[in-house]
Amino acid sequence: MFRSVIAALLALVALFAWAGPAAAHGRSGETDVRFAQTIGGMEITVVVRASLRVPAPLQVDVVAHAPGRGGRIDLAIRSVEGGGSSSGSVRVEAGRPGMYPVMLAVDRVGPHELEVGAGGERSVLPLAVLVSRTPLWEVVAYAAFACAAVALIGALACAVLSRRTAAAGFAGAVVVAMVVAFTAGVLSPWFAPTAPEGAPPEPPPDAMLGRPNAQPMIEVLPDRPRPGSEFRLRMELFDGSTGRPVDDLVEHHAALSHVVVTSQNGSYFRHVHPIRTAPGTYEVRLLAQEEGRHRVYAEFERADAGGQQVTGEFTVGGRASDGVHAIAASGSVPVTEPARPVAGRPVRVTLDTGVNGLQPWLGMAGHLIVRSQDGGYLGHVHEGSSMVTGSQRVPDESVARYGPRLEFTFSFPRPGRYLAWIQYAKNYEIVTVPYTIEVGDEP
Structure with a gap:
């Protein structure tokens, strides 16, 4: 009898657990939310800390990576479902990268909008306030x-x-x-994962899974900026099947969208994060520096559709130049292994930063961005030791635990010359190391 009782209880526990190992889709209630933003002449990351309960104070850290002239940053959060709102502000000091905390408040779980304002610009970011069950x-x-x-x-x-x-x-x-x-x-x-309180309902099992890729329209205002002038890069995303704006981008490596802008010869390089100015519309202000053709590459992830890269181009001034600028790295020079990379085979790229205590940026210790000479290809990989998988938490921006060596593994699709940039954060400030790589077709 006693053994039968034990067997029955064990069977009951096994029945509860029969769902099998699974990972919860979307964000858990214990995960911070990060939004990298290029706004008001600053490159910042807005970190919304996880909430243990609601209603409660909400801690938000503004991480200034490139504070520029600094200035006031206004933050406001409101519930989409008609709850209360809360606002606060923080002043970033000119030339002082670092973390600037501000306290807001939330009174309910579920969908919210986080408004970020600086330098006359305003970005409205979708945010779900979750509490773990x-x-x-x-x-x-x-x-x-x-x-x-x-x-x-x-x-x-x-x-x-x-x-x-x-x-x-x-x-x-x-x-x-x-x-x-x-x-x-x-x-x-x-055991089947428990959805956090405030998470959107799961779609029914018979619902059609997956959404189509977004259709982009990329333009600059004015359409032919002149060197030394400021211009606005705008990206509008549409659903090809409905024609409606695509407004369901999800946080992808600490941003809704990542945009890389390079001149054709590679001497101009910007890795920025546009602000959301309207549903499906993302904009960023940039400064034109040289005449000629420029390439635009945007990466983002649509909910239930996966990652996507779209491209565009524009011309600064009236003269186009297709010559390739030979980029020389300043300071430490990256080392490739093998010394002469071969197309289609993994290559290890190592950079000795000379600093033992680098902070993560966009959730990683370093980023390697590679562009082909003609601009038709752009690749992006992350530093190996900081890759986040499974249930691991994204590294906190305040923890300096990486370096001095950064290692990347990359496979070049074709032989030829590639322009490359390694980016990492030192004392919260973004460091960019440019260089060129010649890739052969045989060892």
């Missing part, structure tokens, strides 16, 4: 431990009163409860 396996384990404690007290009381039969029954209950508790703990990786 206790997972099922933990409820089972705690309930079993509580039952074991009650049964143990009963067993001791019966033993004192010399009621052996009842004491034995309570002792058996203690054993069964402990078996259930520890079994739930062992099987915890196989």
Whole structure:
């Protein structure tokens, strides 16, 4: 009889866990949200810390990577479902990279909008305020431990009163409860993940999965900026099947969108993060520096559609130049292994920064951006030791734990000359190391 009871309880626990190992789609309630933004002449990352409960204060850290002239940054958060709103501001000091904290408040979970304003620009970012729920396996384990404690007290009381039969029954209950508790703990990786409070509802199983890629329209205003003048780069995204604006981008490597702008010869390079000015519309202000043709590459991820890269181009001034600028690295020079890379084979690229204590930027210790000579190809990989997988947390910007060596692995698609840039954060400031790589077709 006793063995049958234990077997039945074990089967019940296994039934709860039958969903098998799975990873929750989307963000968990314990994960910070990051939005890199190029706004008001500054390159910042707005970090919204995870909420343990709601209503509660909401900590937001503004990480100034390129503060430029500095200035005031206004933050406001409001609930899309009609809840309250909260606002605050922080002043970034000119030429002082670092973290600038501000406290907001939320009174409910669910979809929100975070408004960021600086230098006359305004960005409205979609944000879901989530609070973690206790997972099922933990409820089972705690309930079993509580039952074991009650049964143990009963067993001791019966033993004192010399009621052996009842004491034995309570002792058996203690054993069964402990078996259930520890079994739930062992099987915890196989329990179905618990959706956090405030998360959007899961689509029905028979719903059509996947969405089409966004269709881009990239332009600059004015359409032919002159060297030394400021211009605005605008990217509008549409759904090809409906014609409506694509307004369901999700956080992808700490930003809604990443944009790389290079001149044809490679001497002009910008890695920026446009602000969301309207549904499906992203803009960034840049300064033109040289005449000629420029390439635009934008990376983003649409919900339920995966990552996507789109391209565009524009011309500064009236003269186009297709010559390739030979980029020489300043300071430490990256080292490739093998010394002469071969197309289609992995290449290790190593940079000795000379600094033991680099901070992550965009969730990684370093970024390697590679462009072919003709501009038709752009690749982007991350530093190997800081790659985040599975349930690992994205590294915090305030923790300087990387370096001095940064290592990347990259495979060049074709032989030829490639322009490359390595970027990393030192004392919160972004460092860019440009150089060229010649890739052969045989060892």
